[in-house]
Amino acid sequence: MNENILVLEGVNKHFPVNSFRMHGKVVHAMDDVSFSLRRGEVLAIVGESGSGKTTTANVMARIYKQTSGRVTFEGREISKNMSREDELRYHKKVQMIFQDPFGALNPTRTVGRIMERPFVIHKIAGRRKAVEESIDKILIQVGLEPPEQFTRKFPHELSGGQRQRVNIARAFAVEPELILADEPTSMLDVSNRMSIMNMMLYLKESHSVSFIYITHDLSGARYMSDRIIVMYAGMIMEIGPAEKIINNSFHPYTRLLKSAAPSPEMGLKRKRLITGGDIPSLIDPPGGCRFHPRCPFVSDICSLEVPAMKKIDEGHYVRCIL
Amino acid sequence: MIELDRLEMTPLLQCKNLVAGYRIKSGFVHAVDDVSFDLDRGGFLGIAGESGCGKSTLAYAIMRLLKDNATIESGSLLFKGADLAKLDEEQMKKIRWVDISMAFQSAMNALNPVLSVGEQLTDAIHAHEEATQSDARKRALEVLKLVDIPKDRFNSYPHQLSGGMKQRVMIAMALILNPELIIMDEPTTALDVVVQRTIIEKIQELRKTLGFSVIFITHDLSLLVEISDTLAIMYAGKIVEYGASESLFNRPLHPYTKGLMNSFPSLTGMIKRMGGIEGKPPDLLKPPEGCRFHPRCPQAIPICRESCPSLEEIADRHSVACFLHKGAEIL
Amino acid sequence: MLKDTFSLFIENRKALFGLMILVFFSGVAIFAPLIAPYDPKTNKVDVLRIVEEEMGRTTTVEREQIDEFTERRVYTQSIATTYERVTTKLPLNARPSRQHLLGTTKAGQDLFSQMVYGTRITLAVGLVTGLFTTILALTLALLAGYFGGVVDDIISLFTNVFLVIPSLPLMIVIAAYITVRGVIPIVLILGLTSWPWPTRILRSQVVSLRNRDFVRVSRILGERPLYILFREILPNMISLVMASFFTSTMAAIMGEATLEFLGLGNVSIVSWGTILYWAQNSGALLSGAWWWFLPPGICIALIGTSFALMNFAIDEISNPKLRKR
Numbered sequence: 001m002n003e004n005i006l007v008l009e010g011v012n013k014h015f016p017v018n019s020f021r022m023h024g025k026v027v028h029a030m031d032d033v034s035f036s037l038r039r040g041e042v043l044a045i046v047g048e049s050g051s052g053k054t055t056t057a058n059v060m061a062r063i064y065k066q067t068s069g070r071v072t073f074e075g076r077e078i079s080k081n082m083s084r085e086d087e088l089r090y091h092k093k094v095q096m097i098f099q100d101p102f103g104a105l106n107p108t109r110t111v112g113r114i115m116e117r118p119f120v121i122h123k124i125a126g127r128r129k130a131v132e133e134s135i136d137k138i139l140i141q142v143g144l145e146p147p148e149q150f151t152r153k154f155p156h157e158l159s160g161g162q163r164q165r166v167n168i169a170r171a172f173a174v175e176p177e178l179i180l181a182d183e184p185t186s187m188l189d190v191s192n193r194m195s196i197m198n199m200m201l202y203l204k205e206s207h208s209v210s211f212i213y214i215t216h217d218l219s220g221a222r223y224m225s226d227r228i229i230v231m232y233a234g235m236i237m238e239i240g241p242a243e244k245i246i247n248n249s250f251h252p253y254t255r256l257l258k259s260a261a262p263s264p265e266m267g268l269k270r271k272r273l274i275t276g277g278d279i280p281s282l283i284d285p286p287g288g289c290r291f292h293p294r295c296p297f298v299s300d301i302c303s304l305e306v307p308a309m310k311k312i313d314e315g316h317y318v319r320c321i322l
Numbered sequence: 323m324i325e326l327d328r329l330e331m332t333p334l335l336q337c338k339n340l341v342a343g344y345r346i347k348s349g350f351v352h353a354v355d356d357v358s359f360d361l362d363r364g365g366f367l368g369i370a371g372e373s374g375c376g377k378s379t380l381a382y383a384i385m386r387l388l389k390d391n392a393t394i395e396s397g398s399l400l401f402k403g404a405d406l407a408k409l410d411e412e413q414m415k416k417i418r419w420v421d422i423s424m425a426f427q428s429a430m431n432a433l434n435p436v437l438s439v440g441e442q443l444t445d446a447i448h449a450h451e452e453a454t455q456s457d458a459r460k461r462a463l464e465v466l467k468l469v470d471i472p473k474d475r476f477n478s479y480p481h482q483l484s485g486g487m488k489q490r491v492m493i494a495m496a497l498i499l500n501p502e503l504i505i506m507d508e509p510t511t512a513l514d515v516v517v518q519r520t521i522i523e524k525i526q527e528l529r530k531t532l533g534f535s536v537i538f539i540t541h542d543l544s545l546l547v548e549i550s551d552t553l554a555i556m557y558a559g560k561i562v563e564y565g566a567s568e569s570l571f572n573r574p575l576h577p578y579t580k581g582l583m584n585s586f587p588s589l590t591g592m593i594k595r596m597g598g599i600e601g602k603p604p605d606l607l608k609p610p611e612g613c614r615f616h617p618r619c620p621q622a623i624p625i626c627r628e629s630c631p632s633l634e635e636i637a638d639r640h641s642v643a644c645f646l647h648k649g650a651e652i653l
Numbered sequence: 654m655l656k657d658t659f660s661l662f663i664e665n666r667k668a669l670f671g672l673m674i675l676v677f678f679s680g681v682a683i684f685a686p687l688i689a690p691y692d693p694k695t696n697k698v699d700v701l702r703i704v705e706e707e708m709g710r711t712t713t714v715e716r717e718q719i720d721e722f723t724e725r726r727v728y729t730q731s732i733a734t735t736y737e738r739v740t741t742k743l744p745l746n747a748r749p750s751r752q753h754l755l756g757t758t759k760a761g762q763d764l765f766s767q768m769v770y771g772t773r774i775t776l777a778v779g780l781v782t783g784l785f786t787t788i789l790a791l792t793l794a795l796l797a798g799y800f801g802g803v804v805d806d807i808i809s810l811f812t813n814v815f816l817v818i819p820s821l822p823l824m825i826v827i828a829a830y831i832t833v834r835g836v837i838p839i840v841l842i843l844g845l846t847s848w849p850w851p852t853r854i855l856r857s858q859v860v861s862l863r864n865r866d867f868v869r870v871s872r873i874l875g876e877r878p879l880y881i882l883f884r885e886i887l888p889n890m891i892s893l894v895m896a897s898f899f900t901s902t903m904a905a906i907m908g909e910a911t912l913e914f915l916g917l918g919n920v921s922i923v924s925w926g927t928i929l930y931w932a933q934n935s936g937a938l939l940s941g942a943w944w945w946f947l948p949p950g951i952c953i954a955l956i957g958t959s960f961a962l963m964n965f966a967i968d969e970i971s972n973p974k975l976r977k978r
Contacts, residue, residue: 048514049485061873091875103866108888121875159602170870189372190541194585194598216515223587223596246589260519263589264547264571278484279514 005210006037006060006178011069013055017283027282029055031234033069034309037178042204042211044225044242046218046257050279052234053214057180060212061096062087074177092122095171099183101163105155111166112151115139118173134173141206142169142199161192165199172203179204182214197224218261222246227315230254233280233290236309240316250318252295289320297322333360334503334535335384340397340407342383343559343606351606353379355559356397358633361503361535361552368550368567369539370582374603376559377539378427381507383407384537385424386414401503419450423496425489427508432492433480439466439491440476446498465494469524486517493525497532505537510545522549544586547571552639555579558604558614561633565640575642577619613645621646661970671962674955682772689766690752691743693923696761698741749944756944759935767923768948774924775956778840778909783902785844790851790901791894795882797852798859809856816849824908828917835919843908851897858893862886892971896964903960910953925949 011033014026030052037043045053058064059071062078071078073090082090098104105114115135118124124134139147142165155163164184171179181200185193201224204211213224221228221242228245230238230253238251249255277294280286286293292302301321309317342354353376361367371377382388384399386406399406401422406414426432434442443462447453453461463473469490480488489509496504506525510518526549529536540546546553546567553570555563555578563576574580581599601618604610610617616626625645633643662668681688691698715727722742743761747753755764797808827842862868863886871881887894912918913926916934920927928949932938937945 048516063869063873088875091873094873096870096873098866098870100866104870106867106885106889108891117871117876118874161602167870170874174874189603190543190585191372191581191599192602194587194596195600197587198595198598218515219587219589222589223593256516258589260516261589262515262542262545262548264544264586278486278517 003039004036005039005074007070007072008036008056008060009034009070009072011056011059011071012067013052013059013064014067025283028234028285029282030059030066031285032306033231033234033236035229035236035239037210037212039177039210040204040208041227042201042213042225044213044215044221044228045231046215046221046228047231048216048257048279050233050282051231053231054182055234056231057096057182057212057214060178061094061180062090088122092174093177094180095174095176095178096180096182097164097167097171097184100187101160101167102155104167105163107155109154110151111139111153111155111158114166115151115170115173118170122174124174138169138173139166141172141203142166143195144169160188161196164188164192164196168196168200168203172207172209175207176209178210178212180212180214183216184213185220186215186217193220200224218246218257219263230257233285234282235290235306236319237291238316238318238320239309240313240318244313244316250312250316250322251291251320252297252322253291256294334363334365334401335361335537336398336400337361337384338398338400340380340383340399341395342379342388342393342397343395344379344389344392346391346607349607350395352376352559352609353392353606354383355609356632357556357559357561358397359552359554359561359564361537363502364529364533364535365552366529366536366538366550368546368553369537369556370541370543370546370553371539371556372541372603374558374606375556376606377556378507380556381424381505381537381539384505385418385422386411387418387424415450419446419501420499421501422503422505423499423501424505424507425492425496425509428512433488435480438477438479439471439483442491443495443498446495450499461498465498466491468497468528469494484517485513486521489513489517489521490524493521493528497528497534500532501534503535503537505539507539508541509538511540511542518545543582555582558609559606560614560630560643562615562644563640563642564633565637569637569640573640575636575640575647576615576644577621577646578615579642581618581620613643662966665966665969667962667969668966671959671966674959675963678772678776678952678956678959681769682776685769685773689763689769691763691766693767693770694762696743696745696757698743700739700741702737702739746940746942755948756942758931758945759937759942764928764944764948767928768925768952771924771928771949772952774836774922775906775909775926775953778836778843778924779902779906779956782840782843782847782905782909783898785840786848786901786905787851787894787898789844789848790855790897793848793852794855794859795886798856799863799878799882799886808852812849812852812856815846816853818846820846820908821911824912825915825917828912828915836922839909839912839918840905842912843905847901847904847908851901855890855893855897858890859886862889892967896967899960899964899967903957906953906956910949925953 011030013030014028017025017027033052033056035043045056047053055064059066065080073094078090112135116131119131119134135151136147139145139150144150144162144165158166184200185196188196197220200211203209213221215221225242227240228242229236230245230251232253238245238249238254245254246258249258280290280293286303288303288305289295289307292298295302299321307319307321309319311317337357337359340354340357341352343350343352355376357380359367369377369380379388379392383394384406386409388394394407397407401417406417409417437445440459440462443465444455444458447458447461463476466473466476471487471490471494475483475487483491492509510521513521525536538546538550547570550567553565553567554561555576557578563570563574563579570579571583574583578599581597584597585599587596599618604614604617612628613619613626613630616622619626623645631643631645633641635641636647717725719725722744723739725737725739728736743757743763744753745757745761746759747757749756753763753765755768757763793808793812797805823846824842828838831838868881868885871885909918909924910926910929913920913924914929914933916930918926920930929946932942932946
């Protein structure tokens with residue numbers, strides 16, 4: 001089954017700026033974002049703050065509706081206005097895991113009650129007994145054993161890693177087709193991260209779920225994903241198979257990310273970064289290629305027009321004139 | 323200017339058997355439990371550990387900035403001939419910021435939001451030295467130049483600066499009185515990876531020109547291995563492995579160190595499934611009996627449950643506190 | 654969860670103290686008839702008794718003035734019984750004594766009984782108004798905060814407009830114009846002038862909760878908005894709602910006392926406010942009748958303190974940083 005489960009075409013998301021001075025301007029959170037996700041694959045979206053990766057996830061989760069462009073899920077176009085049944089059906093198939101494990105759990109409810117909701121809303125497993133059994137099963141799958149010990153607890157009684165496991169359990173409970181994971185390990189202790197990542201990979205296999213994994217950590221993306229998208233200032237800069245992006249990257253920004261990432265093996269042999277500068281404002285992004293003010297290979301055309309995505313290799317595209 | 327009047331082989335800072343923690347209703351939490359290390363002049367010591375291991379308490383203890391219910395119980399901190407643990411507040415004030423300064427975690431919280439950058443820098447000068455206003459201003463501008471902050475930002479307020487810039491202001495503040503030692507507590511954790519790299523490179527560059535020593539505290543072990551000379555791994559208030567970074571990276575001895583190394587997927591090299599560590603750090607109020615890591619240790623042996631191993635030198639510049647490595651002393 | 658919050662509340666010394674004061678006054682209000690020795694409004698005491706039973710026809714009355722206050726009349730009837738009615742007029746403006754723990758008013762009414770019965774009106778008006786205001790504010794806050802958009806714009810507009818109008822002068826103006834006098838108009842006036850402040854506060858919290866991740870998760874899971882409002886957002890607002898309630902009640906008690914003191918309520922009912930009104934009217938301050946105006950003043954202050962203490966306790970519970978180790 002190699003069909004595309006999710007396709008984004010030319011999706012833009014602009015937020016109006018509320019201040020008086022800047023009336024009429026917008027925050028270009030996403031511009032011309034296009035990619036497709038195959039069933040069963042893990043696609044990582046890598047970028048720094050302000051890159052638009054979280055907004056992309058929010059648009060896919062329908063927390064925000066896209067300003068323009070097409071989003072197609074399982075062959076059907078997802079329009080801005082959907083009926084209640086359609087929305088419910090979409091939410092059963094697309095779930096999200098958030099960055100802050102504690103913030104995503106209602107502090108006044110027990111784990112058991114929190115886990116009940118997905119089953120009740122989507123009318124999976126009718127009777128109370130069946131629901132309880134399903135909850136226990138999924139809690140065991142995420143490593144919270146024995147489940148009875150955890151269903152009675154409140155979020156503040158759990159550790160960070162355990163909380164995130166509850167979030168993951170909740171996302172998988174509805175048996176979705178697609179899971180959006182927004183930096184799921186960045187707020188966890190280092191020693192917990194690996195087991196959470198491994199668990200997500202295992203669940204992905206056992207439940208046949210497609211994954212979109214959002215992170216700022218290139219090495220985490222490499223570990224988890226089949227393909228990587230690199231975003232900068234709201235636009236996709238490079239997209240391709242994980243190994244190619246890491247070892248054979250084309251875009252200067254991707255190369256910058258790679259050289260900036262900590263790598264114990266490189267040690268003193270590291271070459272100095274030639275690029276300075278900061279991430280640009282999304283209200284007035286640089287004209288043409290958004291990276292051009294910081295690009296060591298910049299030429300005149302770069303400030304004039306936005307480069308189109310060029311094909312380098314099978315499945316490997318780059319938005320650069322080089 | 324730092325005067326190296328005599329080329330000493332003694333370390334700049336010698337921490338010996340430091341015990342520090344804080345008192346709560348139910349008892350005393352030993353956040354730092356019998357910690358010892360040496361820092362050479364011009365050296366770069368990295369302290370790695372996760373949340374709750376006591377590394378921040380250690381940093382504050384060295385600066386004697388512990389809050390009211392936190393104290394140094396015992397041990398010594400020898401710095402240029404004086405024991406920092408025993409100095410009173412007056413004497414400590416002369417050393418703080420002049421000889422030892424600190425760059426705090428999260429510049430957002432450490433910078434005063436209602437004072438401009440320039441004001442905060444000159445305040446730091448005036449608080450510790452007699453200086454004229456214009457003199458202080460000149461020095462503030464100099465140090466801002468050192469950290470690559472444009473002159474026109476002198477009158478900016480913290481909220482007008484980007485995250486990376488705020489962090490550089492923090493470093494400027496730490497540098498302004500030319501200290502010999504700067505303690506950095508997770509200075510780059512909240513920053514993007516590219517900004518982090520520029521800040522780290524700037525710190526290295528400044529070290530070469532100004533010659534100060536650094537204690538760098540973070541949970542990002544892969545970063546530490548790259549940038550530090552010496553590395554100390556902390557767990558539950560104790561140092562479990564200590565020595566030259568290369569040595570620890572090539573040959574991690576303590577199971578916790580191995581587990582930590584195994585938690586950072588590599589960017590180069592083969593992709594393989596990695597482990598991580600099961601469980602969570604212990605409650606420092608009632609730590610486990612014996613070796614503090616034994617409940618999570620995949621290689622625990624019976625003695626680990628009974629006694630706590632002490633740090634012992636196994637090879638040149640490589641010590642570990644673990645019974646798996648022969649000759650570890652039994653307390 | 655509620656149990657935990659309750660026990661935390663009880664453990665807090667401030668809350669306990671405040672709660673005890675409230676319980677004390679509530680007890681006084683509930684058991685008023687058992688506690689008050691006299692009827693609060695009367696200025697005399699009638700004791701009627703049967704003296705003897707006898708057959709006969711004529712009725713004679715014998716009157717005897719026993720002393721300045723007491724008059725004794727003896728009716729002798731031919732048929733049946735002889736009654737004796739002893740009417741004791743209460744002393745006027747008397748200082749506290751064993752018979753009159755808080756003395757008497759200028760009209761001879763026992764002040765202790767007045768204070769005891771007055772507790773009923775004062776507490777009832779306060780609590781009912783507080784409840785009314787809080788429920789109104791909460792409803793508006795939930796609607797405005799969660800749904801946003803036009804609903805929020807309209808509600809916020811009204812809230813802001815009413816917020817700017819000074820409540821005390823408004824209360825006075827309304828009270829002066831309405832013809833119906835009584836407790837219910839007071840409750841309505843107080844409620845309708847004090848809802849903007851808590852509405853604003855509660856709305857802010859609704860907005861902030863709405864943006865929390867766990868509410869987003871609920872939306873993504875497909876929860877209905879009403880469910881989210883009542884089971885996700887509201888439970889996280891309990892401490893703020895309680896604090897609002899205490900504040901509103903306190904304000905209502907003060908407001909009621911103020912209106913009554915100014916004579917804008919029904920001055921023939923007995924509440925702490927009316928006691929103050931009559932005290933003022935009869936020149937108690939000038940004549941030094943401290944037993945008349947001090948007790949109501951002190952009690953109002955005490956009740957206010959009790960609510961303030963409970964409010965502090967709620968602050969401490971919901972903001973762990975304020976708790977003492």
